[in-house]
Amino acid sequence: MAPLKLILPHILKRFSSTSSITIKPTPSKAHHHQPIPSLSFPHGYLLTGIHTGIKKSPLVPDLALILSTSQHPTSAAACFTRNAFKAAPVLVSQEVLEKSGGRVRAVVVSSGCANAVTGKKGLEDAWAMVRETDALLDPKAKLNKDGGNETLVMSTGVIGQTLPIAKIISGIQSQVQTTHTLGSDFDAWERAAKAFMTTDTFPKLRARKFVIRGKEYRMAGMDKGAGMIHPDMGPMASTTGSSGASGLHATLLGCILTDAAVSPRSLQSALMYAVERSFNSISVDGDMSTNDTIIVLANGAAGAGAIDEESDRESYEIFKQELTAFAADLAKLVVRDGEGATKFVTVTVNGAPSYADAHKIASRISTSALVKTALYGEDANWGRILASTGCVALSTPLNPSLVSVSFVPSDGSSALPVLVDGEPEDVDEARAKEILQEEEFEVRVELGLGAESATYWTCDFSYEYVRINGDYRS
Amino acid sequence: MAPLKLILPHILKRFSSTSSITIKPTPSKAHHHQPIPSLSFPHGYLLTGIHTGIKKSPLVPDLALILSTSQHPTSAAACFTRNAFKAAPVLVSQEVLEKSGGRVRAVVVSSGCANAVTGKKGLEDAWAMVRETDALLDPKAKLNKDGGNETLVMSTGVIGQTLPIAKIISGIQSQVQTTHTLGSDFDAWERAAKAFMTTDTFPKLRARKFVIRGKEYRMAGMDKGAGMIHPDMGPMASTTGSSGASGLHATLLGCILTDAAVSPRSLQSALMYAVERSFNSISVDGDMSTNDTIIVLANGAAGAGAIDEESDRESYEIFKQELTAFAADLAKLVVRDGEGATKFVTVTVNGAPSYADAHKIASRISTSALVKTALYGEDANWGRILASTGCVALSTPLNPSLVSVSFVPSDGSSALPVLVDGEPEDVDEARAKEILQEEEFEVRVELGLGAESATYWTCDFSYEYVRINGDYRS
Numbered sequence: 029m030a031p032l033k034l035i036l037p038h039i040l041k042r043f044s045s046t047s048s049i050t051i052k053p054t055p056s057k058a059h060h061h062q063p064i065p066s067l068s069f070p071h072g073y074l075l076t077g078i079h080t081g082i083k084k085s086p087l088v089p090d091l092a093l094i095l096s097t098s099q100h101p102t103s104a105a106a107c108f109t110r111n112a113f114k115a116a117p118v119l120v121s122q123e124v125l126e127k128s129g130g131r132v133r134a135v136v137v138s139s140g141c142a143n144a145v146t147g148k149k150g151l152e153d154a155w156a157m158v159r160e161t162d163a164l165l166d167p168k169a170k171l172n173k174d175g176g177n178e179t180l181v182m183s184t185g186v187i188g189q190t191l192p193i194a195k196i197i198s199g200i201q202s203q204v205q206t207t208h209t210l211g212s213d214f215d216a217w218e219r220a221a222k223a224f225m226t227t228d229t230f231p232k233l234r235a236r237k238f239v240i241r242g243k244e245y246r247m248a249g250m251d252k253g254a255g256m257i258h259p260d261m262g263p264m265a266s267t268t269g270s271s272g273a274s275g276l277h278a279t280l281l282g283c284i285l286t287d288a289a290v291s292p293r294s295l296q297s298a299l300m301y302a303v304e305r306s307f308n309s310i311s312v313d314g315d316m317s318t319n320d321t322i323i324v325l326a327n328g329a330a331g332a333g334a335i336d337e338e339s340d341r342e343s344y345e346i347f348k349q350e351l352t353a354f355a356a357d358l359a360k361l362v363v364r365d366g367e368g369a370t371k372f373v374t375v376t377v378n379g380a381p382s383y384a385d386a387h388k389i390a391s392r393i394s395t396s397a398l399v400k401t402a403l404y405g406e407d408a409n410w411g412r413i414l415a416s417t418g419c420v421a422l423s424t425p426l427n428p429s430l431v432s433v434s435f436v437p438s439d440g441s442s443a444l445p446v447l448v449d450g451e452p453e454d455v456d457e458a459r460a461k462e463i464l465q466e467e468e469f470e471v472r473v474e475l476g477l478g479a480e481s482a483t484y485w486t487c488d489f490s491y492e493y494v495r496i497n498g499d500y501r502s
Numbered sequence: 503m504a505p506l507k508l509i510l511p512h513i514l515k516r517f518s519s520t521s522s523i524t525i526k527p528t529p530s531k532a533h534h535h536q537p538i539p540s541l542s543f544p545h546g547y548l549l550t551g552i553h554t555g556i557k558k559s560p561l562v563p564d565l566a567l568i569l570s571t572s573q574h575p576t577s578a579a580a581c582f583t584r585n586a587f588k589a590a591p592v593l594v595s596q597e598v599l600e601k602s603g604g605r606v607r608a609v610v611v612s613s614g615c616a617n618a619v620t621g622k623k624g625l626e627d628a629w630a631m632v633r634e635t636d637a638l639l640d641p642k643a644k645l646n647k648d649g650g651n652e653t654l655v656m657s658t659g660v661i662g663q664t665l666p667i668a669k670i671i672s673g674i675q676s677q678v679q680t681t682h683t684l685g686s687d688f689d690a691w692e693r694a695a696k697a698f699m700t701t702d703t704f705p706k707l708r709a710r711k712f713v714i715r716g717k718e719y720r721m722a723g724m725d726k727g728a729g730m731i732h733p734d735m736g737p738m739a740s741t742t743g744s745s746g747a748s749g750l751h752a753t754l755l756g757c758i759l760t761d762a763a764v765s766p767r768s769l770q771s772a773l774m775y776a777v778e779r780s781f782n783s784i785s786v787d788g789d790m791s792t793n794d795t796i797i798v799l800a801n802g803a804a805g806a807g808a809i810d811e812e813s814d815r816e817s818y819e820i821f822k823q824e825l826t827a828f829a830a831d832l833a834k835l836v837v838r839d840g841e842g843a844t845k846f847v848t849v850t851v852n853g854a855p856s857y858a859d860a861h862k863i864a865s866r867i868s869t870s871a872l873v874k875t876a877l878y879g880e881d882a883n884w885g886r887i888l889a890s891t892g893c894v895a896l897s898t899p900l901n902p903s904l905v906s907v908s909f910v911p912s913d914g915s916s917a918l919p920v921l922v923d924g925e926p927e928d929v930d931e932a933r934a935k936e937i938l939q940e941e942e943f944e945v946r947v948e949l950g951l952g953a954e955s956a957t958y959w960t961c962d963f964s965y966e967y968v969r970i971n972g973d974y975r976s
Contacts, residue, residue: 112900113892145885145926187885188926256872256889313871315886316893397787397871397963398730401971411619411661412789415730418587419790426586452619452662489871489972494965497875 051491052404055467057365061230066213068235070246070287072098072329074210077223080199081192082140082185091199092137092223092250093210095164100289100328101171104132105296106180107261107303109320115187116143116150117157118321121180124158130292131171134179135283135323136161138196139226139252141185142279142319153193157181160200182321184226184252184279221250224281227496228252232361238350240288240343245330247350251282251322251358255367255497257312258395259320261303263296279319280307282358289328290347291336298348299324306355309387310485312366313493314395324351363485368492371403372468375484379475381424386482389473392416393484400489406464408435408455410446417473430476435460438468449476525965526878529941531839535704540687542709544720544761546572546803548684551697554673555666556614556659565673566611566697566724567684569638574763574802575645578606579770580654581735581777583794589661590617590624591631592795595654598632604766605645608653609757609797610635612670613700613726615659616753616793627667631655634674656795658700658726658753695724698755701970702726706835712824714762714817719804721824725756725796725832729841729971731786732869733794735777737770753793754781756832763802764821765810772811772822773798780829783861784959786840787967788869798825837959842966845877846942849958853949855898860956863947866890867958874963880938882909882929884920891947904950909934912942923950 074097077089096102106125108118125132136157143150161179170178183191203210210216221231235248259280290298303322328334337344364372375394380386393399396416402409410433418426429450436443444463445453463469548571551563570576580599582592599606610631617624635653644652657665677684684690695705709722733754764772777796802808811818838846849868854860867873870890876883884907892900903924910917918937919927937943 111889111892112896113888113902113905145888145921145924147925256886260893315870315872315889318889318892396789397967398789398971401968404968405972407972412730414587414619415585415789415792418585418792419734420586422586428587431587447619450619451621489968491965491968491972493871494875494878494963494968497872498879498881498963498965 052370054368054370054490054492058230060361060364061233064214064233064235068237068246069212069217069248070285070329072096072287072327073285074212075216075220076203076209076211077219077221078199078202078209081195082138089219089223090138090140091196092220093161093164093200093203094135094220094283094285095210096133096325096327097166098327098329099169101131102133102325102327103130103290103292103295104180104323104325105130105292105299106321106323107263107299109316109318110260110262111316111318113318115183115319116146116154117181117183118319120151120154120158121182121321124177124180128176128178130296132178132180132325133165134161135325136179136181136200137224137281137283138183138191139185139224141183141189141191142187143183143191144187144318146190149190153191154181156193156197157200160197164200164203180323182281182319182323184281184319217248224250224252226252227254227367228365230365232358234354234357236354240335240346243330243332245286245288247284247286247354249282249284249354249358251280251362253280253362254365255312256315256317257310257362257366258314258316259307259310260316261308261320261322263300279317280362281319282307282322284324284351284354286326287328287330288326288347289332289334290326291334294335294337294344295324295326297337298344298351301348302352302355305352306359309390309483310359310363311391311394312363312369312487360485363487366487367496368490369487370467370490371488373403373486373488374470375486376470376472376481377475378472378481379477380480380482381422381478383480383482385422386480388420389417390482390484392420393471393473394486397489400486403488404490406461408446408460408464413471413473414447424477426475427477432474434472435463436470436472437463438466438470443472526844528842528844528964528966532704534835534838535707538688538707538709542711542720543686543691543722544759544803546570546761546801547759548686549690549694550677550683550685551693551695552673552676552683555669556612563693563697564612564614565670566694567635567638567674567677568609568694568757568759569684570607570799570801571640572801572803573643575605576607576799576801577604577764577766577769578654578797578799579604579766579773580795580797581737581773583790583792584734584736585790585792587792589657589793590620590628591655591657592793594625594628594632595656595795598651598654602650602652604770606652606654606799607639607643608635609656609799610653610674611656611698611755611757612665613658613698615657615663615665616661617657617665618661618792620664623664627665628655630667630671631674634671638674638677654797656755656793656797658755658793691722698724698726700726701728701841702839704839706832708828708831710828714809714820717804717806719760719762721758721760721828723756723758723828723832725754725836727754727836728839729786730789730791731784731836731840732788732790733781733784734790735782735794735796737774753791754836755793756781756796758798758825758828760800761802761804762800762821763806763808764800765808768809768811768818769798769800772818772825775822776826776829779826780833783864783957784833784837785865785868786837786843786961834959837961840961841970842964843961844941844964845962847877847960847962848944849960850944850946850955851949852946852955853951854954854956855896855952857954857956859896860954862894862896863891864956864958866894867945867947868960871963874960878962878964880935882920882934882938887945887947888921898951900949901951906948908946909937910944910946911937912940912944917946
């Protein structure tokens with residue numbers, strides 16, 4: 029065990045004259061994006077990703093459009109960052125969602141500019157994006173006859189600069205021409221996913237099928253994010269007053285689309301449950317962005333009655349679990365693409381008195397700089413894990429003599445206990461090295477206090493992370 | 503402003519093939535340790551630092567002894583880590599302090615081994631250190647005639663291994679011989695300070711004089727710490743059950759000695775106030791150790807009645823402010839010596855509705871990986887500062903349009919506002935570079951919500967930090 033080594037070599041390292049270091053290359057993550065059969069995608073959606081001119085290169089899409097074409101009512105739900113500095117698109121989407129009563133049919137997403145700390149102009153621009161996208165929707169399927177908006181808006185990118193709104197508007201308007209690029213096949217979904225990207229190294233797109241009461245439904249979605257990732261999103265989190273907003277260049281944005289019919293209220297409650305166990309359970313660098321937004325649309329295009337928690341609890345529960353598993357798949361892609369990440373680590377906390385307790389400890393371990401540098405160094409440093417565990421205030425006090433820690437390989441071979449009931453194990457060094465050298469493994473903490481568990485996904489802290497975020501100007 | 507740059511170069515950096523980077527050398531910090539005139543030290547203390555064999559090199563001291571020789575009653579107070587995994591010396595010191603009613607005359611400190619996760623043996627060893635040090639004290643000055651212990655114990659170093667207790671005992675016993683090294687001059691204080699060190703690059707020793715009601719007193723002390731620094735210490739924080747303890751190699755330990763007389767209760771209350779505004783307001787890496795301990799002794803050797811909050815509020819307030827300023831001086835030394843630190847940054851939050859609110863925001867900014875890598879990159883990235891500010895839950899909601907951020911140079915020249923009332927300034931790039939290139943500067947955040955302020959001290963996040971903590975095994 030490294031912690032058992034004498035401390036002197038560690039001290040000497042601080043006086044080392046080394047001024048150049050060789051960094052481990054960040055593994056390529058391109059293989060996490062693969063073609064998906066077009067039949068897997070939910071029915072009744074048209075998508076595209078186009079270049080409007082927010083980003084410089086004409087080859088890079090910077091605007092995604094997602095439209096529901098279903099003749100059934102489309103429900104929407106969303107979770108927004110709890111950060112007090114909410115960017116203009118967050119404030120606008122909150123207002124649209126609230127006024128529409130959860131009946132929204134489109135999502136417009138811009139990347140390259142976060143439209144944050146942009147004052148009144150920023151709000152006007154976000155509203156313009158909403159109105160222009162509304163105009164793409166079939167007016168016959170409108171539920172709300174009084175002209176209410178039906179589009180939610182998300183933006184990600186640099187802050188403090190306003191959107192090139194004229195370019196964006198003409199980009200959106202281009203989609204009413206016969207030359208529009210809206211489609212429903214894999215290429216269209218992929219174009220949309222690519223238009224979400226900023227510092228991401230691969231587009232993040234997934235699809236799955238699920239069955240409720242014998243009926244098959246589809247769910248697909250995309251997200252983005254690589255840095256400033258430690259979301260804490262809730263439904264209509266209180267907005268603190270004024271319009272001065274702020275955001276950053278690497279927000280978490282996600283959009284999930286299904287052809288199931290779900291009542292707006294049940295869709296929101298399922299999303300909140302899912303987000304807590306997916307996007308709110310990941311961390312790249314512990315920093316919560318000001319633009320984080322997750323949107324789900326349910327357009328009923330598969331045909332069948334609306335799923336509702338009150339009228340059919342069982343169907344609702346199945347839907348909620350499907351949504352949660354799917355959201356977790358999307359969330360994990362963000363951690364895999366974490367800035368500078370060389371490891372994908374699952375942190376599981378078991379035996380907690382409550383889910384909230386387990387979640388707090390998992391979050392603390394997942395954000396500890398000392399734990400994350402140890403993961404980078406492939407060092408089975410249980411001491412740092414214990415220190416993080418112990419600094420969280422819980423509903424029931426921790427009993428150190430009940431706490432166990434193990435490292436679990438991802439290949440299904442047996443776990444390596446490093447601390448059992450508060451006592452350090454005589455660890456097999458070679459086996460520890462074997463597990464921690466892998467790109468993926470699990471850190472498992474058992475508290476011995478109850479029956480609740482939580483899972484978090486995190487990555488390591490590397491030289492590359494410092495290079496990306498510290499050599500920003502170079 | 504860097505955040506205004508187009509994002510594309512940032513994306514390209516993620517694909518860069520660079521595999522070797524040149525790191526900025528960490529500046530030498532040796533100049534922070536200077537000789538102090540022996541007359542500056544408080545009267546009535548004997549100190550030494552000796553090598554007992556915990557550390558390998560016979561030239562490196564690993565045990566400090568601090569004895570009060572005052573014939574007046576000596577008061578003691580302490581703050582201990584709130585971590586649930588408390589190391590054996592923390593548990594033992596808490597018990598001694600409680601049973602003694604705040605009447606303690608000695609402190610024994612070992613470095614190189616934290617005596618943590620060492621079970622019953624660890625507790626026995628910590629008690630043995632207490633008893634052996636008790637034996638060095640003048641029995642005639644004993645207040646407590648029933649044989650109660652009068653020594654507090656602290657340890658820092660690696661975890662999971664037991665102390666070489668026989669060597670430590672013979673080291674302590676060597677101090678009753680005529681060849682003892684106990685003394686009261688600068689050399690003796692410096693020896694003690696050196697025996698606190700683990701990964702520290704310089705001994706941390708300071709002294710000051712102060713006057714209360716025309717009477718002059720002295721205060722001196724030492725501390726240590728360079729990594730795993732984000733203390734949260736309270737008085738007798740609840741101990742969670744069992745003896746299984748844990749610690750790490752780079753804890754915060756500190757000891758402050760004064761020749762004023764202070765009642766035990768007032769000493770504890772002054773220390774709690776001081777620690778909140780000093781040691782609990784620093785962060786190197788956001789990780790709270792399991793051994794963090796700050797002890798203060800007040801031995802009355804200067805002569806004069808005991809300072810007490812109830813009987814003389816004014817004298818008590820002066821003492822409290824002196825203790826707070828002195829504790830802040832010691833705390834700042836730890837940040838200056840932060841692992842891999844190239845910057846010493848003061849984070850001030852003004853205009854908060856309460857001190858606790860201001861402190862929470864200052865703490866969040868001071869621990870943000872994105873803020874700290876930006877400090878390393880000398881990037882005036884106010885967006886990251888805002889994002890950190892906005893993710894803290896406050897007693898009064900933030901109003902983004904009232905928030906201002908500026909960078910304040912340490913040379914007294916004028917501050918550089920980067921955000922004023924929620925609106926980004928047109929920043930003078932050259933001036934920003936000038937300020938952020940310095941080793942020391944201040945980040946000042948104005949909330950516009952109230953009259954309360956808090957100050958935090960932090961450092962940057964460098965390649966060197968990753969090297970020290972990630973290349974642990976190399």
